[in-house]
């Protein structure tokens with residue numbers, strides 16, 4: 621299974637709704653929304669009112685990646701704004717199990733995002749609380765960075781961990797995903813691929829870029 625989640629971080633912010641529409645019309649499976657607070661990461665992006673506005677553009681699942689220091693304060697607002705999948709960073713959560721349970725209590729799918737340096741062992745005791753794991757393949761904060769190759773064996777180790785547990789947990793990879801990098805990480809066991817610059821920066825357009833990623837992932 622290959623699912624493509626365009627990151628609207630690389631879309632034209634002056635026409636964000638149009639960027640979402642292009643992704644939906646172009647064959648995207650999810651819409652990935654990067655929320656940054658200027659503390660957890662050195663960048664600022666968007667909040668719940670913007671999610672609520674662009675949510676109206678299409679019916680695809682909205683995947684909200686919270687790169688913020690105090691996610692507990694904002695989870696309800698993002699859920700109310702229309703997020704379907706919500707990921708929080710393990711590095712930002714003191715009571716991670718409680719935070720994930722809160723997301724599920726709101727009827728949403730719960731994910732944990734891990735920075736490139738964060739080991740998989742932080743997931744060991746929370747597998748029951750997870751719908752997906754977001755492996756960052758760049759240091760979060762900006763689009764357009766290069767894929768960190770160590771993420772590929774990390775993905776394979778996570779796949780084994782999930783298989784051994786007998787659970788259904790999706791692996792999402794985010795950062796530097798392009799037709800040149802997606803193949804090995806798909807083979808390693810990821811199934812949801814976030815791509816920003818490779819989709820919105822493709823000279824052939826959003827639909828062609830999504831098709832290229834899908835073809836490269838399954839080649």
Ligand SMILES: O=C(CO)[C@H](O)[C@H](O)COP(=O)(O)O
Pocket residue numbers: 627629630652654685687758759760761762763764765794795796797814815816817818
């Ligand atoms: O979470 C993110 C950055 O922190 C983005 O989702 C990610 O970087 C996508 O951009 P690109 O595909 O251009 O690397």
Ligand SMILES: [Fe+2]
Pocket residue numbers: 627652653654685794814
């Ligand atoms: Fe992201």
